[in-house]
Amino acid sequence: MTSGTRPRAACLIGWPAAHSRSPLIHHYWLRTLGIEGGYVIEAVPPDEFGDFVFRLSLRGFVGANVTIPHKERALALSKPDARARAVGAANTLWFQDGELCSTNTDVEGFINNLDAGAPGWDKATDALVLGAGGASRAVVFGLIERGIQRVHLANRTMERAGALADQFGARVLPVAWEAIGDLLPRAGLLVNTTSLGMHGQPALELNVGLLPAEAVVADLVYVPLETPLLAASRARGLRTADGLGMLLHQAVRGFELWFGQRPQVTSELRALIEADLTHA
Ligand code: ATR
Secondary structure (H helix, E strand, O other), X not given: OOOOOOOEEEEEEEOOOOOOOHHHHHHXXXXXXXXOEEEEXXXXXXHHHHHHHHOOOOOOEEEEEEOOOOHHHHHHOOEEOHHHXXXXXXXXXXXEOOEEEXXXXXXXXXXXXXXHHOOOHHHOOEEEEEOOOHHHHHHHHHXXXXXXXXXXXXXXXXXXXXXXXXXXXOOXXXXXXXXXXXXXXXXXXEEEOOOOXXXXXXXXXXXXXXXXOOOEXXXXXXXXXXXXXXXXXXXXXXXXXXXXXXXXXXXXXXXXXXXXXXXXXXXXXXXXXXXXXXXX
């Protein structure tokens, strides 16, 4: 093993090796913190994932991010924390006392982005979350963990919302997609976890005018950076939290675990990634 002589390195494991902003984010932090280290993308097909993870340390890596389609497998092959278990998927791997551990940093990415951009958002007693996929699980778990009293969960396919509510307990209330309009007046926090509003997808049709004046609106979509939902919410004077902020905040913990320093989400970093997204 040569990891003692080589700079520390982490990687992003995916298949296919999708274009990811993670190298840009981690290289920015390595550079600005003056840490000698690396972050590379590793294209690993599903049938080779187990072996790759088994030899992660031998390959010289101190940890990894994991993306589609490996997140469930990563959970099964490591010692997951409560967040990874609740979400049912791991996106960050690291070694602790020689053991491969995992977490899901989407939970804190979502929550820390809200804390940074809309402090006091957690005064809301009722949150309305749209969507019941993987991203929604991280959001719902984060809201419950933070103590939000009622999380109303609307999904086009109602059964998926029901299944998620069954897992997370009585504070999660599944509602029909058609009931969104009725719930908006009491939603102190509205979160879009669906793909609606993303480039190439239909817009999310709802009237933000029905939300309370103190409501906070979060959208996980970050292409475009300002979704029609966020634009309408800002036009109404509501506070917002965007998907790029969550993406940046979810990267913090992995970096800290691998390189030993907790990095900051700065406006300079944000501008760097915004420029990359705009020119993609
Ligand atoms: P992710 O892991 O990003 O959450 P996902 O598991 O594919 O991705 O979930 C996508 C979410 O967007 C789902 O809640 C999906 O609703 P269904 O469960 O009914 O499929 C939602 N979604 C996608 N397209 C939609 C549309 N046109 N209208 C409403 N919801 C939509």
